[in-house]
Amino acid sequence: MTEMPVSEAPAVEPTDLSVSESPIRPILQVKDLSVSFSGRQGKTQALKGVSFSINKGEVVAVVGESGSGKSVTSLGIMGLLADSATIDAGSIDFTTRSGAKHSLVKMGTEARRRLRGQEMSMIFQEPMTSLNPVLRVGDQLTEGLIDHGISNKNDALNKARQLLKQVRIPDVERILSCYPHELSGGMRQRVMIAQALACDPALLIADEPTTALDVTVQARILQILRDLQRGSDMAVLFITHDMGVVAEIADRVVVMYHGEVVEEGRVEQIFAHARHPYTRALLAAVPKLGDMRGLQWPRRFPLIKKDESALADVAGLDALDEQTTADYSVPPLLDVRGLRVSYPIRSGILSRITQEVHAVEQIDFSIWPGETLALVGESGCGKSTTGRAILRLVGSQSESIHLEGKEITLMRDKPFQAVRRQIQMVFQDPYASLNPRLTVGFSIAEPLLLHGLARSLAEATPTVNKLLKSVGLEPSVARRYPHEFSGGQRQRIAIARAMALQPQVIIADEAVSALDVSIQAQVVNLMMDLQRDTGVAWLFISHDMAVVERIANRVAVMYLGQIVEIGPRDAIFSHPQHPYTQRLLNSVPIADPTQRTSRSFDDTEVKSPVHPVGLQIEKVKYREVSPHHWVALDVPRP
Known part of the structure; x- marks a missing residue:
């Protein structure tokens, strides 16, 4: 990251920071908070004199890139800092609904525990590590209500059902009996949100709560949080890097950079008259829906510097930024x-199969050399399952799957290893997909060793160094471990590992969904550069429509396991035909608080993908609405 002298930051206006002038008593007041971490490399200062406040019934968004101190601030407030952390200075004052004031820094562990959940609650960024893997969803949703003495077991279970319906989870009774690993990433995040809202807290801290969610659920969750905040005067500390979400929900914005607050103000002020160069760079990096309207080929993101806005507008980008790699003249x-x-789904004493979850339902699609096909849709629609099924990471059936004209469906496991050389996958969470006990150099070299392309680690080292350079990292980092890298760097390492075998197709499963906007732009540009240099084709699975508009040649929209619309990117975005595609595009947050509107939502029960065992669903039929643009005909579902 380019260093930026903090001295360039303008002094924050007294009206922005002053609490005494506010007629409303703050529910949370953070003053001069400094936090450091001790490690083998010495002491690291994470927060440097952070100050801000939140009033009752107010939504304050804390924005900044990873490493800016957003999450450390929230963990400090909740009393969940790691043992290696030390609060060097400052105070955190919290006022409960009854008016009792507490100094959180001085409170004991048990007293803090009693406040958590009942008065203060938190939605964590990574639900799989936050939810208990050995407890069913229903038990986790009712645990806080019972533990704090708010409800008995039956009332708590009824409240859990209402919460799951609020966050738009279908088939509530089945989900209550599921374990976290049985749900998709987006489903788990919705359960986490429901759990945080269970006790109707006075202060809700939401740490990137919508990062893993598709746009329709994100819009719904934002509306739910807004409604709850207005109805109960709940204060919300909303931590995010998505400026579109900030424009949608926030009353005030706190911008953090390198552990310091560099700018603060009303959301309208920040978006219209941002003073600090870093704030302006954040706003300039936001991908905006409609930027690619009328353009045939994908284009790289304009690069961002911390001391100025975007280097160029889309219309002024050099022709070299056009990705004309797709070759449709060949099969x-x-x-x-x-x-x-x-x-x-098994049930009964004999554990017989009585029902089936139809995750993917008889879909057809093709990918051409050098092309990027984007697969979009809500969480649970079957996007990730489709990618995993192609690589046989989950069991599947199909009429046929051809790779370079060769049928691979009937291949046994050993011959299929050669197919895995040609099709690789980049997973959503690189920290989970990289072995924490192996150096990143060995992780990249491992495919070369397994497939016999290198006989030893020493022989593989030149290739590893070349791959690290290709993703913008120095070869010297090969000796480091995954936990020593940022999220964006880990994703680059995952891409380097996928490129090690020189595949023809890479399946990118939400590869940039959890990254900051500037890092996201760098990774997407990297993917485009690798495509230009090697001709690799991408199956880009995503819920971020603005990123899809930038990177895709064609777009396939999935709903309940079926592709309901597929066609050229400009046709899908400019003239969406299917009602679900239109709903997806209408749900994208607009990065302009002056265009904030009250959204209307369809509250009808979401259809369930669970059906009786053996039920055959009719394959979708399509009509062509324009050249190569196909939309599904309505097929009645049981």
């Missing part, structure tokens, strides 16, 4: 026909 590289994935 498809990957052709999938009738792909179907279902998961059995």
Whole structure:
């Protein structure tokens, strides 16, 4: 990251920071908070004199890139800092609904525990590590209500059902009996949000709560948080890097950079008249829906500097930024026909299969050499399952799957290893997909060793160094471990590992969804550069429509396991035909608080993908609405 002298920051106006002038007593007041961490490398200062306040019934957004101190601030407030952390200076004062004031820094562990959940609650960024893997969802949702003596077991269970319906989870009774690992990432995040809202807290801290959610659920969750905040005067500390979400929900904005607050003000002020160079750079890096309207080919993101705005507008980008790599004059590289994935549900004393979850329902699509096909849709629609099924990471059935014209469906496991050389995958969470006990150099070299492309680690080292350079990292980092890198750097390492075998197709499963906007732009540009240099084709699975508009040649929209619309990117975004596609695009947050509108939502029950065992659903039929633009005909579902 380019260093930026903090001295460039203008003094924050007294009206922005002053609490005494506010007629409303703050529910949370953070003053001059400094936090450091001790480690083998010595002492690291994470927060340097952070100050801000939140009033009752107010939404304050804390924004900044990873490493700016956002999450450390929230963990300090909740009393969840690691043992290696030390609060060097400052105070955190919290006022409960009854008016009792507490100095959180001086409170004991048990007293803080009693406040957590009942008066203060938190939505964590990574739900899989926050939810208990050995407890069912229903038990986790009712635990806080019972523990704090708010409800008995039956009332708590009814409240859990209401919360799951509020966050738009279908088939509530089944989800209550599921374990976290049985749900998709977006589903787990919704459960986490429901759990945080269970006790109706006075202060809700939301740490990137909508990062893993698709745009329709994100819009719904933002509306739910707004409604709850207005109805109960709940204060919300909303931590995010998505400026579109900030414009949608925030009353005030606190901008953090390198552990310091560099700018603060009303949301309208920040968006219209941002003073600090870093704030202006954050706003300039936001991908905006409609930037690519009328353009045929994908284009790289304009690079951002911390001391100025975007280097160029889209219209002024050099022609070299056009990604004209897709070759439609040849047969498809990957052709999938009738792909179907279902998961059995067992019940009864004999544990017989009585129902099936139809995760992917007889879908067809093709990918051409050098093309990027984006697969978009809500969490639980089957996007990730589709990618995993192609690589046989989950069981599936299909009419046929051809790679370079060769049928791979009937291949046994050993011959299929050669297919895995040609099709690689980049997973959503690189920290989970990289072995924490292996150096990143060995993780990148491992595919080369397994497939016999290198006989030893020493022989693989030159290739590893070249791959690290190709993703913008120095070869010297090969000796480091995954935990020593930022999220964006780990994702680059995952891409380097996927490129090690020189595949023809890479499946990117939400590869940039959790990254800061500037890092996201760098990773997307990297993917485009690798495509230009190697001709690799991408199956880009995402819920971020603005990023999809920038990177995709074609877009396939999935709903309940079926592709309901597929076609050229400009046709899908400019003239969406299917009602679900239109809903997806209408749900994208607009990065302009002056255009904030009250959204209306369809509150009808979401259809369930669970069906009786053996039920056959009719394959979707399509009509062509324009050249290569196909939309599904309405097929009645049971």
